[in-house]
Amino acid sequence: MKQMNLLQAVNQALTLAMERDASVLCFGEDVGHFGGVFRATSGLQDKYGEDRCFNTPLTEQGIVGFANGLAAKGLKPVAEIQFADYIFPAFDQLVNETAKFRYRSGNQFNVGGLVVRTPYGGGIAGGHYHSQSPEAYFVHTPGLRVVVPRGPVQAKGLLLAAIACPDPVIFFEPKRLYRAAVAEVDEGYYQLPLDRAEVVREGSDITLLAWGAQMDYLLKAADLADNAGISCEVIDLQSLLPWDEDTVVESVLKTGRLLISHEAPLTGGFGAEIAATVQERCFLYLESPIARVCGLDTPFPLALEKRYMPDQHRIFDAINATMNF
Amino acid sequence: MTNPNNATITLVHRIRFVDGHGLTIPTFRLLKDDGHLYADAIAPELDKEQALAMYHSMVATRLLDERMLAAQRQGRISFYLQSLGEEAQAVASAAALAPEDMILAQYREQGALLHRGFTLAQFMSQLFSNEDDLGKGRQMPVHYGCRELNFMTISSPLATQIPQATGVAYGQRLAGESAITLCYFGEGAASEGDFHAGLNMAAVLKTPVIFFCRNNGYAISTPASEQFVGDGIASRAVGYGIRTLRVDGADTLAVFEATRQARQLMLDDPQPMLIEAMSYRLGAHSSSDDPSGYRSQAEEERWRKRDPIGRYRLWLQHQGWLNEDDDRRHRDELRRQILEAMKQAEQRAKPALESLVEDVYAAVPRHLERQLAGLKHPSSGRQGEDA
Ligand SMILES: Cc1ncc(C[n+]2csc(CCOP(=O)(O)OP(=O)(O)O)c2C)c(N)n1
Numbered sequence: 001m002k003q004m005n006l007l008q009a010v011n012q013a014l015t016l017a018m019e020r021d022a023s024v025l026c027f028g029e030d031v032g033h034f035g036g037v038f039r040a041t042s043g044l045q046d047k048y049g050e051d052r053c054f055n056t057p058l059t060e061q062g063i064v065g066f067a068n069g070l071a072a073k074g075l076k077p078v079a080e081i082q083f084a085d086y087i088f089p090a091f092d093q094l095v096n097e098t099a100k101f102r103y104r105s106g107n108q109f110n111v112g113g114l115v116v117r118t119p120y121g122g123g124i125a126g127g128h129y130h131s132q133s134p135e136a137y138f139v140h141t142p143g144l145r146v147v148v149p150r151g152p153v154q155a156k157g158l159l160l161a162a163i164a165c166p167d168p169v170i171f172f173e174p175k176r177l178y179r180a181a182v183a184e185v186d187e188g189y190y191q192l193p194l195d196r197a198e199v200v201r202e203g204s205d206i207t208l209l210a211w212g213a214q215m216d217y218l219l220k221a222a223d224l225a226d227n228a229g230i231s232c233e234v235i236d237l238q239s240l241l242p243w244d245e246d247t248v249v250e251s252v253l254k255t256g257r258l259l260i261s262h263e264a265p266l267t268g269g270f271g272a273e274i275a276a277t278v279q280e281r282c283f284l285y286l287e288s289p290i291a292r293v294c295g296l297d298t299p300f301p302l303a304l305e306k307r308y309m310p311d312q313h314r315i316f317d318a319i320n321a322t323m324n325f
Numbered sequence: 326m327t328n329p330n331n332a333t334i335t336l337v338h339r340i341r342f343v344d345g346h347g348l349t350i351p352t353f354r355l356l357k358d359d360g361h362l363y364a365d366a367i368a369p370e371l372d373k374e375q376a377l378a379m380y381h382s383m384v385a386t387r388l389l390d391e392r393m394l395a396a397q398r399q400g401r402i403s404f405y406l407q408s409l410g411e412e413a414q415a416v417a418s419a420a421a422l423a424p425e426d427m428i429l430a431q432y433r434e435q436g437a438l439l440h441r442g443f444t445l446a447q448f449m450s451q452l453f454s455n456e457d458d459l460g461k462g463r464q465m466p467v468h469y470g471c472r473e474l475n476f477m478t479i480s481s482p483l484a485t486q487i488p489q490a491t492g493v494a495y496g497q498r499l500a501g502e503s504a505i506t507l508c509y510f511g512e513g514a515a516s517e518g519d520f521h522a523g524l525n526m527a528a529v530l531k532t533p534v535i536f537f538c539r540n541n542g543y544a545i546s547t548p549a550s551e552q553f554v555g556d557g558i559a560s561r562a563v564g565y566g567i568r569t570l571r572v573d574g575a576d577t578l579a580v581f582e583a584t585r586q587a588r589q590l591m592l593d594d595p596q597p598m599l600i601e602a603m604s605y606r607l608g609a610h611s612s613s614d615d616p617s618g619y620r621s622q623a624e625e626e627r628w629r630k631r632d633p634i635g636r637y638r639l640w641l642q643h644q645g646w647l648n649e650d651d652d653r654r655h656r657d658e659l660r661r662q663i664l665e666a667m668k669q670a671e672q673r674a675k676p677a678l679e680s681l682v683e684d685v686y687a688a689v690p691r692h693l694e695r696q697l698a699g700l701k702h703p704s705s706g707r708q709g710e711d712a
Binding site for chain 2: 025051052054056057059061062063064065066067068069070071072073074075077089092093096097100101102103104105106107108109110112142143145165166167195242243245246
């Protein structure tokens with residue numbers, strides 16, 4: 001066990017993956033010698049050579065198209081998109097190609113082994129184009145897996161599982177927590193399951209659900225609620241596609257209430273999908289409407305970032321409203 | 326003198342803009358229209374068997390196209406896309422490759438797949454989306470693919486295969502394989518961002534990939550003159566620092582030799598190449614298109630005279646390798662086989678309902694199991710209720 005932050009955990013996962021399997025490659029903008037703008041890939045080029053860890057030209061669609069070809073050839077590319085805000089030039093390659101390789105070829109070709117890592121989310125004074133949470137665009141695409149870790153332990157185990165996974169994975173890394181989240185991490189190789197939500201805290205009055213960086217606020221809100229005598233069950237979804245319906249449903253059947261929180265805008269956000277499924281499967285057990293505490297339907301702001309964020313206070317307010325419906 | 330970003334710097338002290346048409350790349354051609362070689366041309370090393378194999382693939386491609394276009398008109402398949410006038414480009418380029426070389430195609434290169442050994446039954450299964458289709462009936466007709474033949478399944482969004490080919494070739498180089506990748510696309514597709522992304526990455530990462538552009542003059546109804554200015558697609562590759570050759574796409578021997586030499590060069594020294602094959606899309610874009618709305622009969626006639634199969638047939642005859650009786654008998658037999666394969670394929674069942682949710686992921690996830698159950702028992706209530 002060793003204390004490390006989320007970034008170090010990612011770096012260690014990549015190191016272990018490249019160590020174990022010569023077909024794992026890491027590349028992207030500034031990823032080679034420099035180690036990526038957040039240094040997630042630092043040291044990898046020194047250890048594994050320029051053929052396996054390298055800079056690419058500045059072309060997101062090129063990076064993902066190239067990764068598709070590599071993965072179809074049987075290698076395991078771990079491509080970095082510098083910021084999730086810049087994943088959109090690669091949208092077509094991800095949605096039309098990565099996601100559909102296996103299906104359209106009748107499983108003659110697939111790009112399992114492909115992982116796209118990308119830092120996402122706000123809270124770092126990044127303004128418009130360094131803060132977005134674009135997961136909802138991708139969870140609408142059958143064939144992709146979408147994974148979001150909340151801390152160093154999860155980041156390492158989920159990333160190693162993503163690299164070993166026979167399906168392509170988009171791995172959103174909460175950059176606000178890169179250095180802020182520190183934990184004791186097992187230094188050995190381990191994987192965490194990609195199809196399980198984790199019940200982080202048990203409770204009986206209301207289920208709180210989020211993923212990635214939002215878990216931090218959710219847990220703080222649960223503490224506030226606890227002080228107010230409300231017992232919260234807190235769930236980290238971890239994998240957004242496919243997502244673990246059963247764990248969520250089971251919890252809501254127990255608590256009778258659900259609050260979902262995400263940083264991305266409310267409308268068409270993934271919270272809407274979860275709410276729809278839960279009301280289908282838990283209708284008669286619900287004691288109040290499913291609450292959503294999300295980003296506003298605006299672009300991500302800079303100066304008013306704090307007000308935009310669905311933080312513990314907004315979540316706590318919503319918990320109270322739900323309890324007193 | 327070069328600066329850190331690889332640009333050569335020569336100082337001048339008077340303004341001289343480089344003209345957009347400043348670069349003119351010549352076209353490599355070996356065969357005259359009469360089937361004889363140009364005086365200073367050197368024929369590729371081809372034995373009779375190889376030369377006839379190419380011819381037979383070109384003829385088979387044309388007969389298959391004719392038959393299936395008719396089948397589409399009869400409403401037996403939903404869509405078709407012929408390669409009339411472009412058979413030489415696909416067949417001769419594929420013939421210059423080794424079987425272990427990877428091909429990523431657009432959609433007008435059935436000749437390459439046929440030459441690699443895709444059977445008539447396999448073509449028909451795809452076209453009729455029956456249970457034998459290797460792609461399990463999920464794509465429109467003509468989106469072929471075959472793992473065994475190293476032919477990547479075709480995707481509809483144009484140009485996406487270009488950066489992918491760069492990735493495949495990088496993988497080949499890393500594995501130390503003596504194999505390369507060939508990537509087909511049209512001059513229209515070369516306007517997409519993926520073209521530029523893929524070429525630039527290939528150049529920088531030194532991957533052994535041949536970018537094979539079929540410049541056939543049209544992208545659906547848009548003529549090349551409204552697609553780009555400058556000297557075709559070839560000049561773009563030069564700008565990326567890529568070795569480039571322009572070739573007469575209706576000259577079977579020239580296409581073969583160009584591809585063979587490109588392959589050889591990149592095996593010895595990994596790097597990408599671009600071949601721009603100049604031709605004309607003699608037919609309609611697809612079964613949904615009518616070219617009479619955007620081009621003249623006279624224009625088509627001019628090109629019909631330059632039919633690649635005709636020119637190559639003359640050369641084979643001059644070699645004494647082909648006689649008219651054999652040719653006719655061979656065509657009749659092919660027509661019979663095509664008809665037979667079509668009838669067989671038409672009668673086969675559609676893929677099983679379960680295949681609807683298979684291959685989305687490596688294993689069928691629980692939510693898809695639920696959704697399939699909901700489809701089988703719609704009365705069970707909510708979509709995706711457990712059966
Ligand atoms: C991204 C994308 N945009 C539009 C289309 C529709 N489309 C299909 S074929 C075609 C023209 C392609 O022309 P070209 O690449 O020159 O090939 P050719 O048909 O001439 O062989 C278009 C616009 C598509 N398939 N993909």
